[in-house]
Amino acid sequence: xxxxxxxxxxxxxxxDEKESLLRFLNSQKTPGGMVFVSSxxxxxxxxxxKELSSKCRLIFCHxxxxxxxxxxxxxxxxxxxxxxxxxxVSILVELAGRDLARLHWAIETACLFVHPRERIEAVDxxxxxxxxxxxxxxxxxxxxxxxxxxxxxxxxxxxxxxxVSIQELLGAVTAQLERLRRVKAGLPVKxxxxxxxxxxxxxxxxxxxxxxxxxxxLLRCDEAVKYGLL
Numbered sequence: 001x002x003x004x005x006x007x008x009x010x011x012x013x014x015x016d017e018k019e020s021l022l023r024f025l026n027s028q029k030t031p032g033g034m035v036f037v038s039s040x041x042x043x044x045x046x047x048x049x050k051e052l053s054s055k056c057r058l059i060f061c062h063x064x065x066x067x068x069x070x071x072x073x074x075x076x077x078x079x080x081x082x083x084x085x086x087x088x089v090s091i092l093v094e095l096a097g098r099d100l101a102r103l104h105w106a107i108e109t110a111c112l113f114v115h116p117r118e119r120i121e122a123v124d125x126x127x128x129x130x131x132x133x134x135x136x137x138x139x140x141x142x143x144x145x146x147x148x149x150x151x152x153x154x155x156x157x158x159x160x161x162x163x164v165s166i167q168e169l170l171g172a173v174t175a176q177l178e179r180l181r182r183v184k185a186g187l188p189v190k191x192x193x194x195x196x197x198x199x200x201x202x203x204x205x206x207x208x209x210x211x212x213x214x215x216x217x218l219l220r221c222d223e224a225v226k227y228g229l230l
Contacts, residue, residue: 003032010036011049018048025055063100067190069093073107077120080111087122087135090195095129133164137172138198141180144214145205166225170218177214184208 013021036052041062043049064072070089077084084092092110096102109128110120122135136159143152159169176199182189183203189196 004035005032006035006037008037009039010052011038011040011046022048022051022055025052063098066098069098069103073103076104076107077111080107081118082111082114082120083118084110084120085122086193086195088120088125091122091125091129091135094134095125133159133168133172134176137169137176138195138202140173141176141202145202166221170222170225174215174218177211177218180206181208181211181215184211 010021036056038049040046040049041060043053043058070086070093073089073092074084088110092103092106096106106125106129110124113128114120114124136155140152140155143155156169160166179189179191179199180203183199184206185208189199191199
């Protein structure tokens with residue numbers, strides 16, 4: 001019933017066309033819909049965009065920041081009429097990253113997979129997307145802190161059999177130790193509250209000196225890999 005006009009890269013218009021557009025919008029109501037697309041994330045940085053935005057309804061379409069992804073996932077799951085446990089959220093974000101199309105697909109698939117159940121568990125996501133290395137490393141650190149060498153070594157062999165490379169494993173363990181170090185030092189850690197609680201609990205079980213020793217051992221492992229000794 002109405003026409004729709006879409007103007008991309010509106011911020012790149014020549015100065016005279018920007019003035020013409022603003023005059024046009026001031027002079028009459030458009031008979032259809034008009035969409036102005038800009039890659040600029042803040043209208044405050046550009047006087048033309050600032051004035052244009054005062055005559056439009058702003059819709060921000062930027063990808064959520066990493067810290068916003070868990071709440072983004074939870075909101076999408078809720079729209080599907082389901083619930084999702086924090087651990088499952090973390091696995092989804094870890095495996096799909098900031099690829100919103102893949103995240104959206106994973107959420108819809110998980111919702112269909114658990115039907116008629118209402119809650120998505122971590123095991124459901126792992127069945128669909130594979131196991132989470134980050135989650136496994138949390139459990140592996142517990143084995144190290146328990147000084148359970150047999151199970152810790154067995155877990156490492158299991159990682160390698162599943163196709164996890166030594167570099168990936170070293171990276172994941174290093175990241176977890178860095179979180180422990182930051183918690184011990186009272187520095188902020190960007191994690192879902194569920195996992196932050198786990199990191200805090202682990203940090204209480206280890207001293208800063210022990211973390212430093214583990215970092216030293218990781219460094220030696222990394223050097224051994226790079227020199228072809230592992």
